[in-house]
Amino acid sequence: MNGFLGEFEQLILFAILQAGTEAYGAVIQREIESRAGRSASLGAVYTTLQRLEDKGLIASRVGDPLPERGGRRRKYYLVKPAGVRHLESSLAALRQMTLGLPRPLEAP
Amino acid sequence: MNGFLGEFEQLILFAILQAGTEAYGAVIQREIESRAGRSASLGAVYTTLQRLEDKGLIASRVGDPLPERGGRRRKYYLVKPAGVRHLESSLAALRQMTLGLPRPLEAP
DNA sequence: CCCATTATCCCCACAATGTAGGTGTTATCC
DNA sequence: GGATAACACCTACATTGTGGGGATAATGGG
Numbered sequence: 707m708n709g710f711l712g713e714f715e716q717l718i719l720f721a722i723l724q725a726g727t728e729a730y731g732a733v734i735q736r737e738i739e740s741r742a743g744r745s746a747s748l749g750a751v752y753t754t755l756q757r758l759e760d761k762g763l764i765a766s767r768v769g770d771p772l773p774e775r776g777g778r779r780r781k782y783y784l785v786k787p788a789g790v791r792h793l794e795s796s797l798a799a800l801r802q803m804t805l806g807l808p809r810p811l812e813a814p
Numbered sequence: 815m816n817g818f819l820g821e822f823e824q825l826i827l828f829a830i831l832q833a834g835t836e837a838y839g840a841v842i843q844r845e846i847e848s849r850a851g852r853s854a855s856l857g858a859v860y861t862t863l864q865r866l867e868d869k870g871l872i873a874s875r876v877g878d879p880l881p882e883r884g885g886r887r888r889k890y891y892l893v894k895p896a897g898v899r900h901l902e903s904s905l906a907a908l909r910q911m912t913l914g915l916p917r918p919l920e921a922p
Numbered sequence: 923c924c925c926a927t928t929a930t931c932c933c934c935a936c937a938a939t940g941t942a943g944g945t946g947t948t949a950t951c952c
Numbered sequence: 953g954g955a956t957a958a959c960a961c962c963t964a965c966a967t968t969g970t971g972g973g974g975a976t977a978a979t980g981g982g
Contacts, residue, residue, distance in 0.1 A: 715969095741911050750969065771977085822940055838960095857963095946960080
């Protein structure tokens with residue numbers, strides 16, 4: 707209960723930012739898999755989204771039905787200012803931790 | 815059981831690298847607190863060191879008794895090549911995740 | 923209509939990590 | 953040899969990570 711985010715939580719936040727206005731489950735998953743090159747099951751993604759929303763770091767809205775085949779309505783996410791601040795301070799900490807280390811290990 | 819490291823585990827690895835040849839418990843703790851600006855209890859540090867060693871990412875050796883007041887012998891840690899690789903790929907993933915985001919959020 | 927099909931979202935149970943307080947060890951000094 | 957000091961470690965519980973399977977809501981065809 708200290709306010710720091712886990713690794714996967716951060717990935718989700720970045721994925722939402724990258725996805726822009728189209729950030730719903732499957733897109734977030736794809737964003738993580740293609741960029742970070744690591745697999746992420748949908749279940750894991752949704753669970754983490756829920757937790758982030760509980761913490762007030764992201765918000766969501768359900769979209770309108772689509773003109774496509776069918777299916778449940780999409781739920782779109784966005785990162786709230788508090789979420790952005792978390793990411794910023796996490797990156798700042800990382801920069802400090804890597805400051806001065808040999809090249810491939812230095813962050814900034 | 816997938817090979818990815820947690821947030822705190824990464825901090826510990828970076829702290830060991832920063833501490834160089836003087837990386838033992840208290841120094842690692844100080845490195846994290848001063849650089850990342852976050853508190854870390856010694857208990858948490860040692861537990862995580864143990865787990866990292868179990869995974870083969872770090873190695874340790876116990877030092878000789880010191881000429882100082884007294885106390886148990888220090889245990890010095892170093893990051894093994896596998897540990898460095900983990901950090902590198904973790905940073906690479908982060909760069910991809912932040913690519914193109916507005917300034918304070920991009921991790922070049 | 924009703925039902926098969928599709929696209930999503932969500933629940934749950936268990937594994938891995940994070941965390942700190944308390945306890946053990948080994949040394950020096952008097 | 954007992955007080956004191958500097959460390960390491962243990963243990964128990966909280967938080968995060970993960971994926972399989974199930975629930976929901978929409979569409980179109982028969």
